Amino acid sequence: MIPYTYSLHKIDNTADFGFDPNDYSRFKFGDDLVARSFGKALADGFIKYYLAENRIADQIVVISSPYSFIPTATFAMKNYFVSQLNRWLVENGGLTAQEAKVHRTITYKEDYGELSAEERMNLIGNDSFHIDKDFLEGKTLLFLDDIKITGSHERMIIKMAKAYGLNNEIHMLYFAELVNHQIHPNIENVLNYHQVKSIFDLEKIIKSGYFCFNTRIVKYILNTEHNSFSIFLERMDHDFIHQLYDLALGNSYHLMEAYTDNLQLIKSYIKDNTYKLI
Incomplete structure (x- = not known):
């Protein structure tokens, strides 16, 4: 063939x-x-x-x-x-x-x-x-x-x-x-990674009005160092955080140890929107 x-x-x-x-x-x-x-x-x-x-x-x-x-x-x-x-x-x-x-x-x-x-x-x-x-x-x-x-x-x-x-x-x-x-x-x-050097470089893309989730960005966000992830999450709106969590679960990322801490933080945020991330 x-x-x-x-x-x-x-x-x-x-x-x-x-x-x-x-x-x-x-x-x-x-x-x-x-x-x-x-x-x-x-x-x-x-x-x-x-x-x-x-x-x-x-x-x-x-x-x-x-x-x-x-x-x-x-x-x-x-x-x-x-x-x-x-x-x-x-x-x-x-x-x-x-x-x-x-x-x-x-x-x-x-x-x-x-x-x-x-x-x-x-x-x-x-x-x-x-x-x-x-x-x-x-x-x-x-x-x-x-x-x-x-x-x-x-x-x-x-x-x-x-x-x-x-x-x-x-x-x-x-x-x-x-x-x-x-x-x-x-x-x-x-x-x-020509233009995306850190998780904070994603903000302009996400808030551009022309953003769509994909596998790479979800994995990249979840794999970010925990403190940077916490700061990033504070800057995102409610809908983004919920969608990020749902997509992560859909791809079974909750079963991957590398993503555990950051997913737990998202879960805590969803349970209590007043949860202090930092």
């Missing part, structure tokens, strides 16, 4: 990524305006460099990167990708895209972006991936992810497809791809 792969930006050096690394950093931490820009740009690129000359007659299904309960940053990008793609499909007599989810059981809390290729594969290899095979029958699948660094996620998707006996036409679409393998995979973390 050899999927068609398309990436909008090819990273071959660390001086010029082809996109603003600060935008990418904000995107990874929930900036929905950047997600809109990235999603539309990816759709336009895929249309221009593939679909315009290779029409897909089958029903298209768009599938964001795998997640459990809290979506990844790619999910927000996917929303705008689908909207842009659908406009072109309808204008050109095609069927509007459907969506599906790869369900993922996550077994680790480590920051994936700082790992080597071997470490990534060892880590992600313990996760399990599930999809609705019957829903996908006879359809063309577009798997979306924000960035391809070592290809470990792609290999896991292909492994899942083989395990389910999927014989669909499969496309792997990325906003960016590392094509110079002399560059260490931890370049991903350089991008992830």
Whole structure:
């Protein structure tokens, strides 16, 4: 099974990524305006460099990167990708895209972006991936992810497809791809944290009016040193704190020891809004 792969930006050096690394950093931490820009740009690129000359007659299904309960940053990008793609499909007599989810059981809390290729594969290899095979029958699948660094996620998707006996036409679409393998995979973390250096850098994103939660920001907040976390929590409103707690429970983070103290603080706040955080 050899999927068609398309990436909008090819990273071959660390001086010029082809996109603003600060935008990418904000995107990874929930900036929905950047997600809109990235999603539309990816759709336009895929249309221009593939679909315009290779029409897909089958029903298209768009599938964001795998997640459990809290979506990844790619999910927000996917929303705008689908909207842009659908406009072109309808204008050109095609069927509007459907969506599906790869369900993922996550077994680790480590920051994936700082790992080597071997470490990534060892880590992600313990996760399990599930999809609705019957829903996908006879359809063309577009798997979306924000960035391809070592290809470990792609290999896991292909492994899942083989395990389910999927014989669909499969496309792997990325906003960016590392094509110079002399560059260490931890370049991903350089991008992830290009503008976010501490938990307090998140405030501007969260209070921008264009914020959406994702897995990365929830894990990052919960993994913050306890005193900084307490100060940060004081600056957040009631709704944000409740949503943060509910998302953490939904992803079973209450079972991970590293998050215990900070989750306990949120729980105390919810039980008593007058609870003094510091």
